[in-house]
Amino acid sequence: MIKKKLEELVDTGSRSRMLVYACVLGLIGLALMSWSLFDQGWIPVMMAMSVGQVIGTLSLVLFLLVVYIDLQRATFRPSIPPDQRKSDDD
Amino acid sequence: MHVSPLSWIAFGSALIAAAILVHYLVWRPKLNASVKGVLILGLGVLPILTALVGNMEGLAATEHQAFCGSCHTMDRHIEDANDPDSMGLAAIHSRNNKFGDKSCYVCHKDYGMYGYALTKIGGMGHVYYFLTEFMWMDVDEALPKIHIARPFKNENCMQCHTTTGFLWNGVADHRGLLEDLRAGETSCASAGCHGYAHPFSKPDEETPSEAEARSTEAIRSPEAT
Numbered sequence: 001m002i003k004k005k006l007e008e009l010v011d012t013g014s015r016s017r018m019l020v021y022a023c024v025l026g027l028i029g030l031a032l033m034s035w036s037l038f039d040q041g042w043i044p045v046m047m048a049m050s051v052g053q054v055i056g057t058l059s060l061v062l063f064l065l066v067v068y069i070d071l072q073r074a075t076f077r078p079s080i081p082p083d084q085r086k087s088d089d090d
Numbered sequence: 091m092h093v094s095p096l097s098w099i100a101f102g103s104a105l106i107a108a109a110i111l112v113h114y115l116v117w118r119p120k121l122n123a124s125v126k127g128v129l130i131l132g133l134g135v136l137p138i139l140t141a142l143v144g145n146m147e148g149l150a151a152t153e154h155q156a157f158c159g160s161c162h163t164m165d166r167h168i169e170d171a172n173d174p175d176s177m178g179l180a181a182i183h184s185r186n187n188k189f190g191d192k193s194c195y196v197c198h199k200d201y202g203m204y205g206y207a208l209t210k211i212g213g214m215g216h217v218y219y220f221l222t223e224f225m226w227m228d229v230d231e232a233l234p235k236i237h238i239a240r241p242f243k244n245e246n247c248m249q250c251h252t253t254t255g256f257l258w259n260g261v262a263d264h265r266g267l268l269e270d271l272r273a274g275e276t277s278c279a280s281a282g283c284h285g286y287a288h289p290f291s292k293p294d295e296e297t298p299s300e301a302e303a304r305s306t307e308a309i310r311s312p313e314a315t
Binding site for chain 1: 093097100101104107108111112114115118121126129130132133134137140141143144145147148151152154156157160161217
């Protein structure tokens with residue numbers, strides 16, 4: 001089920017939308033982690049070390065997924081033309 | 091509020107990462123290799139640096155009184171510990187600069203092999219009780235219900251008061267109870283001995299006497315105890 005959803009996402013997912021989500025999540029995660037640097041009560045410290053880091057990790061995962069999708073969709077052109085390679089093999 | 095140089099480094103890296111992300115959101119440049127390189131800084135390297143330093147600073151912050159006192163249910167305990175006129179064990183020890191701002195942690199931490207982790211797990215238990223039970227109570231309502239999770243270990247007292255010093259052994263009660271004290275069968279912080287650490291929380295119980303207060307003042311060097 002999850003594998004199928006992931007494959008669907010890789011095939012049809014919009015990279016730019018995913019990057020926007022990644023950036024927004026990244027900003028939220030950074031804000032939560034920075035809050036605890038200046039206010040060291042239990043709420044900011046625990047929020048930074050749990051929610052903030054989960055959101056930050058999620059944003060990185062989304063970015064890596066975009067890179068993966070990019071690689072999947074990329075068409076790699078060989079640097080040596082096939083006919084030349086063939087003659088080399090001979 | 092004390093902000094360490096490491097925190098400033100973490101905050102600086104968070105700011106740079108945020109600037110990168112905002113720049114991407116506003117300008118939406120074409121996603122080529124160089125943009126990906128910059129984004130991996132903004133979404134990976136710099137936030138990870140912030141998180142690592144944040145963890146170090148966050149864990150260090152959990153050792154300070156300000157952290158323990160950030161739950162309103164601990165207000166009276168902190169007030170008592172910092173009361174210059176209080177003769178409770180918590181206050182006497184908090185006046186010692188070896189405890190000072192970290193007196194809650196130094197006395198209540200677990201000193202065993204896995205003590206650091208166990209102390210943090212215990213702290214999570216406090217958070218659970220706070221969120222499920224004490225959060226909506228005022229201090230007067232919560233105070234009678236607050237109790238230590240496990241009996242206070244003499245081992246914690248013995249981190250400084252080793253039970254081998256001549257001053258300590260000069261007290262007849264200490265000599266008589268030596269094995270019991272080392273085994274934890276008689277608590278140092280109990281009525282009849284040194285009294286409770288936070289005597290205000292047990293108004294009907296015995297607290298340290300004036301005579302004991304004088305004897306505490308006479309001991310100048312903890313190493314000798």
